[in-house]
Amino acid sequence: MSTTLTEKPRKKESFGATQRKDLWWFEPLVYAVGFGLFIIYATWAAFQGKHYEYGPYLSPFYSPLITVSWWKFSPAFLILWIPAGFRMTCYYYRKAYYRSYFMDPPACGVSEGCSNKKYSGETAFPFIFQNLHRYFLLGATVLLFFLWSDVIKAFNFDGRFGVGVGSLVLLANTFLLSMYSLTCHSFRHLIGGYKDGFKCGYQYNFYKKISCGNERHMFWAWVSLFMVGFADLYVRLCSMGIWADIRLI
Amino acid sequence: MNKEESQSQISSGDKKVRIATFKVYRGDREKGNEVEYKVPVEEGMVVLDAIHYIQKNISPDLAVRWNCKAAKCGSCSAEVNGKPRLMCKTRLDDFDINEEIKVYPMKSFPIIKDLACDVSWNYEVNKKITPFTPKENTTWKMNQRDIDRVQEFRKCIECFACQNVCHVIREHDLKPKFAGPRFFVRVAGLEMHPLDDVDRLEALKDDMGIGFCNITKCCTEVCPEDIHITDNAIIPLKERVVDRYYDPVRMFFRKIFKKK
Amino acid sequence: MGGYKVNMSTLDRFEIHEHDVLVIGAGGAGLRAAIEASANGVSVGLVCKSLLGKAHTVMAEGGIAAAVGNVDKQDNWQTHFKDTMKGGKFLNNYRMAQLHAQEAPERVLELERWGALFDRTSEGTILQRPFGGHSYKRLCHVGDRTGLEMIRTLQDKGVHMGINVYMECTITRLLKEDGKISGAFGYWRETGRFVIFKAKAIILATGGVGKAYKVTSNSWEYTADGQLLAYDAGAELIDTEFIQFHPTGMIWPPGVIGILVTEAVRGEGGILRNKDGYRFMEKYDPERMELSTRDVVARSIYIENKEGRGSPHGGAFLDISHKGAEYIKKKLPSMYHQFKELADVDITTGPMEVGPTCHYSMGGVKVDADSTATSIPGLYAAGEVAGGMHGANRLGGNSLSDLLVFGRRAGLYAAEYAKKNKATLNINEDEIANAEKSIVVFFEQDGGENPYTVHRDLQELMQNKVGIFRVEDDLKFAINELKSLKERAAKVKIEGSRMYNPGWHMAYDLQSMVIYSEAIAKCALQRKESRGAHSRLDYPNTDPEHGKWNSLVKKANDGSLIVEKSPLPEMPGELKQLLEDKKVAAKI
Ligand code: SF4
C-alpha cells in the first residue's frame, strides 16, 4: 500500500453500542440465567450435606462419598471442586461465561464500552490457569469411574437386579457426563490432536470419531449440566419423601 | 444525513419494483457520514449488487473493493447491519426490505474511503510467520486423511472478517501483540502439515499472542468459508502450547529426559 | 478536484521506486515470475491492481493440467502436447505447447514443495481428475479451489523472498528509452497519486479482457491493461479473435449471471440435459460427451437454446446429483455452497441451470516461446496476457499450468536480461507529463458521460455482435460502433476526487477495453472460417488454408489499429510426427 495510514485514536463507544439489529443479547442472557440457576442450586445442594442418598441411589454431587471425621462440612465439597473446575476451565464454558458474565465481548460486533481497559485474556492471572484444563479432565475421568459404579449399584436393590426411575436417571446422567468428557477438546488433543500425521489407522479413526463428537461439545455440556442437577434433585426429593421413586422392574 | 438527489428515475418503470433503502457510510479517515440510497430490488440480489447499482447510477466514486463476486477472493468484506459479511454473499432476501440496510466499512481497520479500508497490517503479520519448511529426505507421499485437517485451513480467502470481529483487535486493539484468528488458521495449517519441520509454538505464545484469544468464537461465527477457526485451529494450537509451556508434568519429564 | 494542473518542471514531486525487474500483475503468472526473478538475485517489484492474493487466479477451480501420470500411468508430455494442439485447433505456437507440456509436472511438484496440499491418491501422491479435451486423468486439484491453493502458496512463498509488493496500483504507461524498457508510470488507486517505477525489465502478467463482455466470469480487473500497455509501447498482439466462452456459468438469478461453474462438475461426472431431459451432447460429440472441449460444449448449449430446447432461463441443466451428497460436498464444496447460497439450489438433489459465459482470451501479446520476450527489449509477458500458447481454444486446466510454466520462464529471462543491462535509467520528463495528463484529463471534461454508461454499451455491443457466433455484418457494425464508443470513452467525465475513485479507475480501464475490443472485432472479421472459439455463421467450416496463419495486430504510425496475417511457425519433424499419429480433423 502506498502510504502508511496513521491510525487515529478510536472513538470510545458506550457499552452495547452496535449496528446489529437482531436480538444479540438474548443468547448471553439465556446462558447467564441458565448457568446462574445451576450454580445457585448446586451450591445450595452441596451445603445441605444430607438427603443425598436414597435406597441404592447416590447423588452425583456426593459421589464418591467420602466421609472422614476431620471434615466438618458437607462431603460434597471434597468432590465438587473437580467437576466445578472441569467445567470452569472447559473451552466451551469459557466462551459462554466470558460472554455472559465478563461481557468480553457480550456478543460479536457489540461494543464492550471499555476499549482502554487493560485486557490480558488468558495470558495472565487468573485466566492463565485455564491452561490446566487437562488435569481437571483427568480428575473428572476418575470421578466417572465412581459414577459408573454408582450406576451399577443403582440397579441393585438389596442384592437383586431391579430398575427404578432413579436408576435410569443416574444412568442417563453418567452417560451424558461421559459424553461430555469424551468430546472434550483436551481429550481430542490427547488422543491425536498432538499429531501431524497418523501412522495407525485405529488411532485416526478414534480421533476422527472424537472430533466429530467434539463439534457438539456445547450440546453435551448443557444437557449433562442439566441432567446432573436433575439427578441430584431426584435423589434429594425421594430422600426427603416429597417424591416417590417408581420401581419399574 | 444528506440525501442524494437523482433518485426519481428509479421508481419509474412499468412493473412494480420493490425498492430497498441503503444507508452507506461515505467518507474518509477524517470525517464521514451515512448517505441514503434507494435501490430497486431484483431477484437473488446481493448487497454488492446494490453497491454496484449505486456506483453505476448514482455515485460513481463510491469506493468499494471487490473482485470475484462469488465469495472466492475475500475482497468485499464490510459490515452489513453491524455484522461482518462478504457483500457478494449477503442476499437481500436475508433482510426485511422495508427496513433500511446499513453498510459500513470494517471497523477494526483504518478507513481509506467509503467502504475500503486499510488492511495492510494483516500483510505485515503474515510476513512474520515462518514459512513452510519441508522435512529433509521426504518422499512427498501424504495420506489424504492426514491433510484433511490442513485443507480446511487452506480454504481461507483472507477476507479478514474474523480479524475485524475479533474483540482482541476490535475492542482492545492489541494489534502489535496479537496476530488474530486468520493467522492462527495459517499457523495451524503449517503446524499440522505432515511434512513441515518447523516449530512455531514459541512464536505462537510470545509473538502472536495466542493467549489473548479467549475462545469466544466470534471469528468462527463470521467466517464465510465456514472454517471452524476456534475449534479446529485455535484450541488445538492452544493445547499444543500447553504441552510445551504450561503442563507441569510434561515440563518435568522434559527436564529429566532432556528432550526438547 | 477540477482544474488539476500538470506541472512539468521536475520529476522530484513523484514517488519513484527502482527495481531490476518489475512485474505487473500478481496472479499466478506474476507471482511465479516474481519468485523466479527474485531467486535469480535481482531486485523485484510486484505491482497489482487489487490487494495481494485477490487476483483472478483464485477463481480457477478445476485444477492444473500436468502429465505427472499418478492416476493414468500411460500419460506423458507427448499426449498432453497433442491434446493441447488438438484443443487449440493447431493454431497454437507449437513450441509453447511443447514447453508447457514438458515443464508442467515439474512446476506442480514445485508448488507442493512450497506447501501446497493437493488432494491425494490412495498411494499418497497427487490425485488427478479428468477434464474436457484431456485424454487422461490429468488435472492435479484441491477440491474445487485449486486456484486459491496455488495463489496462496505462491503468495506465501513470495512474501518471504523480499519481493516488494505494491498493492492497489494501476500502471498506465510503459516508459522506454532508446527503444528499450526503462520503467512504468502509474497511480495509486488509494490516493490517486502518481508513481514512477524505474526498471530494467518489465513482465506483464495482467490477465485478460473479459470485462468487455456482458456475461462474464471475469472480475473488474480484466480490462486488457497489459495488452494495451504492450500495444501502445509498440509490441504486437496475436489471435485476439479467440475469446473463450466457458460453457457453464450461472444464469439465474440475475445477480449472479456469469459466475463460473467449474468444469470439474463435468469432470466428476456431471451430465448436461436440455429441457426435455435429453442428454444432448450425444448429438454433438458422442465420443467425449460432456468432456468435449469448451468451445464445442458452449456452442451446443447455444444451439439447443436457439432451437427452443433450452432451460427456462436460456441455458441447459447440469446434473451431478447422481453422485450422492457426500461425494459432491467433498469434491465440489464451493459449487455446493455457491448454488445453495446464491441461487437456492441444492446441487446434491437437483440440477443446476448453466449457460455460456465469457471466460478467457486465448490471444494476447505476441511473445517468444522460450523466453516470453515481446518484440520490445526488456518487455516480457506471461499468462493470459500473452497469446499463442492455446491457439484457437484453451483446454480446461491448461491455464494454471501455463501461468506456472511461463511465469517462471518470464522471471528467469527477465532477470537475466536485467543483469546484462547495466545502463542507468533515465526517464523522459515529457513522456511523464503526457502520461499524467492522459489520465487526469477525465476530471476536466465537462459534459462528458458517466464511464459506467459507456462501459455498459460496450458490453452490450461485444456480447451481441462479437459473441459466440459471429457474422460479417455484425462485425462490421461493431467495428463502426466501436469508433464512436472510443470517442465517447475518451470524453467521459469524472466526479469527485482522486482518492479511491472507482469511476475514475473505470474511465482509464475503459480506454484499453475499447481498443482491445476493436482488435477482437477486426481479427474476427479477418478470419473467414470457424475454428475453435471463433465461430462464424457465414463461414461455418474450418478452412485448412486459414490454419496456416495467426492474426497479428499492431499500432500503425498514425495510431490506428491494423490487423495482418502472420504465418504459423514451422513445426519440427518429431513434433509433427507426434501429431500425425492420431490427427483428427478439427471439428466444429
Ligand atoms: S475466538 Fe479468539 S481469535 Fe476468535 S474472535 Fe474470539 S478472541 Fe478472537
Ligand code: SF4
Ligand atoms: S479464516 Fe475465514 S473469516 Fe478469517 S480471513 Fe479466512 S476466510 Fe475470512
Ligand code: FES
Ligand atoms: S473442552 Fe469442554 S470439557 Fe474439555
Ligand code: FES
Ligand atoms: S467479491 Fe470476491 S469475495 Fe466478494
